[in-house]
Amino acid sequence: MTTLRLTRPTPVTFAEAEAIIDEDGHGEADGNPDGLARVYVSPEVDGWTLVIGWWCDPCxxxxxxxxxxxxxxxxxxxxxxxxxxxxxxxxxxxxxxxxxxxxxxxxxxxxxxxxxxxxxxxxxxxxxxxxxxxxxxxxxxxxTSPLTLTAETRVRGTGVLALTPHPTSAEAGPVA
Structure with a gap:
């Protein structure tokens, strides 16, 4: 969270995050028209932390x-x-x-x-x-891939939805 300068973490489930990130990616979220204001930071999954959202798109x-x-x-x-x-x-x-x-x-x-x-x-x-x-x-x-997670996947901690350092983040409203 600190390295990526993410703020205002709010606990959410994978399912909730998937719906929110999908909504953000289509520009449907109020205050987040470009989908760049929020990301999902997973709990530790088989030793990895996944950061998912439109803001993370490397290209x-x-x-x-x-x-x-x-x-x-x-x-x-x-x-x-x-x-x-x-x-x-x-x-x-x-x-x-x-x-x-x-x-x-x-x-x-x-x-x-x-x-x-x-x-x-x-x-x-x-x-x-x-x-x-x-x-x-x-x-x-x-x-690990978010597409291969199962009930047997080792998970430690809680996933959160967080605001990115993108300029519209301050306007994104509640994160959950």
């Missing part, structure tokens, strides 16, 4: 359109990648490809190293199509 893509991942450790970004199919996705790329990215490219018969700015090459288009759906698999490979 400013439209909801439901592609995949994006941001991998950070101790506050430092290790990898950021965006696969929305939009021109400029390459501008969001930071860090070296993850082992899973390299392996998937090799499965496709592609070089594990590539120039993200390359466009129009049929083989690279095949990679972009595969990457379009890769984020949940990367989350699972690195630790």
């Amino acid at each position: 400013d893509g439209a909801q439901g359109d592609g995949s994006a991942w941001l991998i950070a450790e101790r506050g430092a970004v290790l990898r950021r990648y965006c696969a929305t199919g939009e021109a400029g996705d390459d501008l969001f790329t930071l860090g070296e490809p993850l082992p899973l990215e390299r392996a998937r490219r090799e499965e496709l018969g592609l070089s594990p190293a590539w120039d993200e700015a390359a466009r129009g090459d049929e083989a690279e288009d095949e990679w972009k199509s595969a990457a379009f759906h890769l984020a949940p698999e990367i989350a699972t490979a690195l630790g």
Whole structure:
């Protein structure tokens, strides 16, 4: 919470957070028309803390359109990648490809190293199509994915909805 400069945590369940974040992502929340004012910070889930919400989007893509991942450790970004199919996705790329990215490219018969700015090459288009759906698999490979939580998942603590440092946060009203 401190590292991300989040404030006003309000306890909520995963189900409540999902509904609120979905509402925010569609610009339906009063005082939060761009969906950037609030995020859900999960309880510790199998040793991980998930931060979910429109504000966390590493590439400013439209909801439901592609995949994006941001991998950070101790506050430092290790990898950021965006696969929305939009021109400029390459501008969001930071860090070296993850082992899973390299392996998937090799499965496709592609070089594990590539120039993200390359466009129009049929083989690279095949990679972009595969990457379009890769984020949940990367989350699972690195630790845990919000899409794979079960009743057996180890959970410690309480999830909260919190205000982001985004300028509209002060106007977002109650967080729950």
